[in-house]
Amino acid sequence: MYGNYNNGSRRSYVLIGGYPVKPIYLVIAGVIIFGLLVYLLLRFFNIGLTMHFGAFAGILLLIANLRELLGYGYTQRGSTALLNTLVGAGLVCAWLAQFFVLFWVPALLAVGIATPLAFNRAGVYAAYLTTAQRAAEQVRRMVVRQ
Numbered sequence: 001m002y003g004n005y006n007n008g009s010r011r012s013y014v015l016i017g018g019y020p021v022k023p024i025y026l027v028i029a030g031v032i033i034f035g036l037l038v039y040l041l042l043r044f045f046n047i048g049l050t051m052h053f054g055a056f057a058g059i060l061l062l063i064a065n066l067r068e069l070l071g072y073g074y075t076q077r078g079s080t081a082l083l084n085t086l087v088g089a090g091l092v093c094a095w096l097a098q099f100f101v102l103f104w105v106p107a108l109l110a111v112g113i114a115t116p117l118a119f120n121r122a123g124v125y126a127a128y129l130t131t132a133q134r135a136a137e138q139v140r141r142m143v144v145r146q
Contacts, residue, residue: 043099051095058091079117079125086114 013020061084069081093107116124 040099051098054091055095058088058095061085061088062092079121082125082128083114083117083121086110086117090114 012023014023014026015021065081065084065088069085087110090107090110093103093110097103097107113128117128
């Protein structure tokens, strides 16, 4: 009936997670994913060598200073490590912003937080540690209550 002429059902579905999906939707999803991959690869190759160099420098800063920052939390060296870690995170996020624009927000925040450390390390570092300790204490109190 209705053009089927009793030859059986012509509906072909693919089961994905127990849900029937038409093959045309899989083809459309594949084309979209392939297009997105091509777009990201083209963006990657269009980024200048300067941005790749900045990302590499940022990764080196993160690797070199993160261990020192976590190991020496209350010394003067910790303020330098924090400064370098924030600058490195800013460089890496700026590189990632070439792919997704929203990464400019953490890049600017990291560099903005690092800027006062460049001028008054001891005072700003102590203020940052005090603020972080208070925030951790507030979170701990909130989690323990519930």
